[in-house]
Amino acid sequence: MSRAKARAALMQELENALRRSSAQGVIFGQTVANTVGISGSDLECLDFLNLEGRVTAGRLAEMTGLTTGAITGVIDRLEKAGLVRRERDPADRRKVFIAIVPENLARIGRFYEHMQRGMVKLWESYSDAELKLLLEFATKGYETMLAATEELKSMVEAPRPKPAKKSKRS
Amino acid sequence: MSRAKARAALMQELENALRRSSAQGVIFGQTVANTVGISGSDLECLDFLNLEGRVTAGRLAEMTGLTTGAITGVIDRLEKAGLVRRERDPADRRKVFIAIVPENLARIGRFYEHMQRGMVKLWESYSDAELKLLLEFATKGYETMLAATEELKSMVEAPRPKPAKKSKRS
DNA sequence: ATATATATCTTAGTCACTAAGATAATTAGC
DNA sequence: GCTAATTATCTTAGTGACTAAGATATATAT
Incomplete structure (x- = not known):
């Protein structure tokens, strides 16, 4: 096998290994959530809270991609389970940390x-x-995925180049 | 900072980076699924099929952690979308590849x-x-997560050491 | 042959999600 | 200061994927 081919094969192996471990990570998360007795999203939010500390409900929605309505439900369940606490921001009383x-x-x-x-x-x-x-690899991989996610969202959010506002109505 | 402390900090950073990228991977997956117009589980199954080739419905259930009933739904949707095909095994006609x-x-x-x-x-x-x-890191990380998942399942599947059928009734 | 085991599908019911709008607090324009 | 627009969260109604349990069909064992 040529050196270039060997390298391509190595990259393919790396890709598969990364996908496999990523998939297993998802399954591990689901299993933990089941064990704890909360949903996968609930656990995901807890994880974000662990990483980022105290955040607002809206930011949680952004980070997870859920609607604010769904986040309300997540927080309700986590709060009932005693795992998180709602704290209204005294400076801006609309916000809930x-x-x-x-x-x-x-x-x-x-x-x-x-x-x-x-x-x-x-x-x-x-x-x-x-x-x-x-x-460094994990950090750059994260950045790549973040960029790819944004790109994808922009592809889907602007799918129609405008309803073409016809200048002459038919 | 001592060398040991610097190393511990490095590990902590690595852990955070891995968790962040793992979370972003989940979000990227959700975004792709939304864009395609299928559910996250449907896409996850497609991903497994890409990695493992032709597999049975039951194996998909094992791999994803879903029930066989849920997998029936996944396959129905993927088949209707034209992304997969059901193929009965002629050697064992119960099986569906x-x-x-x-x-x-x-x-x-x-x-x-x-x-x-x-x-x-x-x-x-x-x-x-x-x-x-x-x-190597990705492979070993996968193996570690797989082992941790199995461990967790065994914790939850055998939570009671048996109703203790006492040899001497009290 | 009959019973048991295996693989998938069906059914009924549950729960988290979205979309849209309600509520409440803040900021901007006049 | 007063009204309008904006921001942040919550509420409601409806949808869809999930589980548990059992039905169906095929295969294996006694």
């Missing part, structure tokens, strides 16, 4: 332990330089 | 093009050795 309730989040952490241990074990097998390479 | 219809799949490929280009560009910036490192 959603904040995690760390005490109760602990009981979810339990379901990530096995995963966490496995991942740490994997990460530990790499040198600092290798970890940096992986971090 | 699901096969992609490549001609019609092309119109979906269009929505992956931008993403694909971005990813190829990213991959090309790495040496063969680096690509191998990334492939």
Whole structure:
């Protein structure tokens, strides 16, 4: 096999591996959600809250791609489960910040332990330089996906080049 | 900052980056599905079919974690959209193989093009050795998630150590 | 032959989602 | 300051994908 072909094959393998692991990540998430007794979207929102800290309901809608109405439902369920708290912004009383309730989040952490241990074990097998390479790859991959998502949205949001406002009505 | 601390911080960054990109991957998938006009699960199944080739309905259920009833619906919709075909196994007529219809799949490929280009560009910036490192990481990450998923399922499937059929009734 | 097992499909009911509009608070124009 | 427009969340009605349980059809075992 030529060097170029070998490289193309390597990239194909990498693509498949990334897709497989991405799909498995989705399934893992669903499984955690089932175990906890909440929906996949609910868990996804919790995850965003963990990453970004206290955010408004509207921002959650943006981040997840759900409507604000759906987010209201998500927050209702998470709040009832004691996992998050609504906090009205005193400076702008229209806004509702959603904040995690760390005490109760602990009981979810339990379901990530096995995963966490496995991942740490994997990460530990790499040198600092290798970890940096992986971090850069993950970051750039994220940026690529974000850009592709925006591109796709713009394709779908402007599908009609205008109803062609005919100057002469038929 | 000590070396150990710097390394821990690096790992934390890597974890966040992986979670972010994983979340964005989910959103990208949802966006593609919306654009195509099918559900997220439908697209996920198509993706599995692309990776694994012709598979049975039951295997799709296993792979996605959906019930066989739900898979029937997925296949019905995909078949109606002309994206897959049901093929009864002549050797075991209970089985239904699901096969992609490549001609019609092309119109979906269009929505992956931008993403694909971005990813190829990213991959090309790495040496063969680096690509191998990334492939290994993705593969091991997949295996870790798979194991964690199985572990989680066993936690939930055997939550009660049996009604304890006591040998000596109290 | 009959029973059991396997693979998919059907049915009834549930739950999260969207679209549209209601409510409430803020900002802008006059 | 008063009215209009804007922003942020919530409410409501209706839709669609999902699960659980059981039906159907085929295959294997005793």
